[in-house]
Amino acid sequence: MKLYNLHIYKCYHYLLLSFLALSLNGCLQENDVFDDVFPEPSVVVDFAVPAILDTSQTCATLVFPIELTTNFNNIVSIENEEGLNDFLNSQTASFFASGINLPFNILKNDTVETIATETTFNNLIESCGLFSVATILQQLNRTCFSIQLPITLEVSDIADNSSSVPTTISLNEELNTFVAQNNAFTIAYPITVFNLRQEEVILQNDFELYDLAKTCLSLACGNINSTVSRVRSEGNSYTFTANLLSGVGNISSLESRATYKWFINDELQEEAVTKDVIFEFSEEGDFEVCVNVTIPNCITEQEACSFISIEAPESCSDISFENTFEESGIFKFEVPQDIAVNYESFRWIFNDVTQDATTSSLTLDLNDWNPGEYFLDVIGFGDNCDTNNDGFTVEFLVQ
Numbered sequence: 001m002k003l004y005n006l007h008i009y010k011c012y013h014y015l016l017l018s019f020l021a022l023s024l025n026g027c028l029q030e031n032d033v034f035d036d037v038f039p040e041p042s043v044v045v046d047f048a049v050p051a052i053l054d055t056s057q058t059c060a061t062l063v064f065p066i067e068l069t070t071n072f073n074n075i076v077s078i079e080n081e082e083g084l085n086d087f088l089n090s091q092t093a094s095f096f097a098s099g100i101n102l103p104f105n106i107l108k109n110d111t112v113e114t115i116a117t118e119t120t121f122n123n124l125i126e127s128c129g130l131f132s133v134a135t136i137l138q139q140l141n142r143t144c145f146s147i148q149l150p151i152t153l154e155v156s157d158i159a160d161n162s163s164s165v166p167t168t169i170s171l172n173e174e175l176n177t178f179v180a181q182n183n184a185f186t187i188a189y190p191i192t193v194f195n196l197r198q199e200e201v202i203l204q205n206d207f208e209l210y211d212l213a214k215t216c217l218s219l220a221c222g223n224i225n226s227t228v229s230r231v232r233s234e235g236n237s238y239t240f241t242a243n244l245l246s247g248v249g250n251i252s253s254l255e256s257r258a259t260y261k262w263f264i265n266d267e268l269q270e271e272a273v274t275k276d277v278i279f280e281f282s283e284e285g286d287f288e289v290c291v292n293v294t295i296p297n298c299i300t301e302q303e304a305c306s307f308i309s310i311e312a313p314e315s316c317s318d319i320s321f322e323n324t325f326e327e328s329g330i331f332k333f334e335v336p337q338d339i340a341v342n343y344e345s346f347r348w349i350f351n352d353v354t355q356d357a358t359t360s361s362l363t364l365d366l367n368d369w370n371p372g373e374y375f376l377d378v379i380g381f382g383d384n385c386d387t388n389n390d391g392f393t394v395e396f397l398v399q
Helices: 002-014 079-091 118-128 133-140 172-181 204-221
Strands: 041-044 061-063 066-070 073-078 097-100 104-108 111-115 151-157 168-169 185-187 191-194 200-203 224-234 238-246 260-264 267-269 276-280 284-294 302-310 321-327 330-336 343-348 363-366 372-381 391-398
Touching: 073 079, 097 104, 104 172, 111 118, 111 267, 133 172, 168 172, 191 204, 200 204, 224 284, 224 302, 238 260, 238 284, 238 302, 260 276, 343 363
Parallel strands: none
Antiparallel strands: 041 097, 061 104, 066 073, 066 097, 104 111, 151 168, 151 185, 191 200, 224 238, 238 276, 260 267, 260 284, 284 302, 321 330, 330 363, 343 372, 372 391
């Protein structure tokens, strides 16, 4: 073990001076055979490994040295970022990093954290919103790129390093089902995909698939525009909606993972964390309602605002109506125009029976009614006034 570590250690010091040439210096080749028996390391073999090894992501910075395990179960010690990039660029369809060895350290929020278990690793990936290869296949296929089917996938048993019988995937529905049902599997590379520009791209490993997704996301994120729309709900309550529009195609998979922060006059509304929110304004004045939308893997936040003016309630008269016409048993009742203008609709009730009329006037034919005392009610709906009575009742005599 000591000789192996020393061998790899020297190799990556050499890499600081020149491009990685595994076949020339004998550090590590696809067909290398190691007779020594080494203790099994604790390895995270996870589809998010390309994301955590991406030195351009800013959520969690790797603290070197780190150790990687290759698909040949060899351990490679990486001393710095340059050595990591050289190693990643040397990967092929048959030689690649299959996992990162635990424990390793990261710098996050100016604090060094130790990632010692798969649980802490998964928590890190989730908190940083990093895409795993499985997520890329599920959410970005047919959005950012299209995989040319069929492809071959093989379930891996990490515990005993065994594999199942390869599965041929011929339909996108089969691909989604397979990824959803299997936690660990390998893709038989190379595979062919078509990018956003419908250019054919041949991918050799998970890292190239991840890079393709990054390129797509960069293009998609750079072409997203956000707006805020509003609809009046009731009174001074309004529903605000954050709308994301893209000039490069369907971004529903990105939008489904977005997080939202809403502000009223620069004050964070802590309970408003969804795409659609309802705000009620209890005071008059001018208000700026803004939303910040964070999309995983998009560097910049999307921001959009809507301006709204809330006016003080008008001093309105109580609702009432007048008998404006009477001839041969036909009566017409009408709410005065200066009062009716404050309402959106009306309900007329005669002798406890709701009438069909919903406007500010009602005509009744009482020729067939027996003489007696009757009651007529009107109720107004949808006014902006909160200082008046919205119901009015009159008792009158039919002779």
